[in-house]
Amino acid sequence: MSNSNTNSSALINDHQIGSFGNYHNKEKSELLTVKELTNLSIYQIAKFKSSNANVDSVIINGLNLPKKYPDVSYNNDTRILWNGPDICMVVSSDLSIKEKLSPINDDDFAVTDISHSRAIIEISGLHAIDVLKKGTPLNLNNSEFTKNNCANSSYNGISFMLDFIDDQPLTFRLFCLRSFGGSFYHSITDSALEYGFIGE
Numbered sequence: 001m002s003n004s005n006t007n008s009s010a011l012i013n014d015h016q017i018g019s020f021g022n023y024h025n026k027e028k029s030e031l032l033t034v035k036e037l038t039n040l041s042i043y044q045i046a047k048f049k050s051s052n053a054n055v056d057s058v059i060i061n062g063l064n065l066p067k068k069y070p071d072v073s074y075n076n077d078t079r080i081l082w083n084g085p086d087i088c089m090v091v092s093s094d095l096s097i098k099e100k101l102s103p104i105n106d107d108d109f110a111v112t113d114i115s116h117s118r119a120i121i122e123i124s125g126l127h128a129i130d131v132l133k134k135g136t137p138l139n140l141n142n143s144e145f146t147k148n149n150c151a152n153s154s155y156n157g158i159s160f161m162l163d164f165i166d167d168q169p170l171t172f173r174l175f176c177l178r179s180f181g182g183s184f185y186h187s188i189t190d191s192a193l194e195y196g197f198i199g200e
Contacts, residue, residue, distance in 0.1 A: 011181050021196045026196055034197050042090065042118055043090040046110045058104055065080060066081070077093045081163055122171065125170060131191045131195070137153065150164065
């Protein structure tokens with residue numbers, strides 16, 4: 001693919017386009033939407049245990065690193081997800097994000113490109129949270145987990161990261177290891193059949 005910010009599909013043999021499940025006699029607004037995202041760069045930033053650097057000194061695309069669960073720092077094209085103590089995941093559609101990470105001091109932080117190691121599914125719609133509740137032990141009640149929160153969890157035994165993108169409509173990005181992408185996709189879409197979904 002010519003776009004340097006487009007990764008090869010992790011779900012090329014799994015993701016299907018069309019309408020599935022209980023979609024008959026329903027308005028499009030009532031249905032879920034499921035799609036694979038391949039236009040995002042993903043970098044992990046981890047502070048070395050031996051480093052005394054202040055994470056506040058790291059600013060990426062105008063964003064500070066989030067310091068605690070379940071925080072996300074974000075702007076229009078970049079989201080930085082808290083992934084553990086002094087560990088963050090940078091997810092960006094910015095074509096120049098690699099250059100914006102290059103000033104980070106490699107004596108204090110490890111910056112690793114993990115873009116090709118993840119399958120990314122975006123699910124949106126009225127019942128998106130119901131699909132997630134079927135397979136994850138996360139507390140997804142509004143008071144506990146809200147827009148621009150993130151969390152590591154499992155879905156029917158598969159480890160994944162959840163990023164709550166929007167609440168109008170409900171939109172979530174789900175990241176899992178590429179090697180589990182097919183199984184994860186089928187687990188999510190099987191749970192979505194009850195509500196009906198459109199694969200885009």
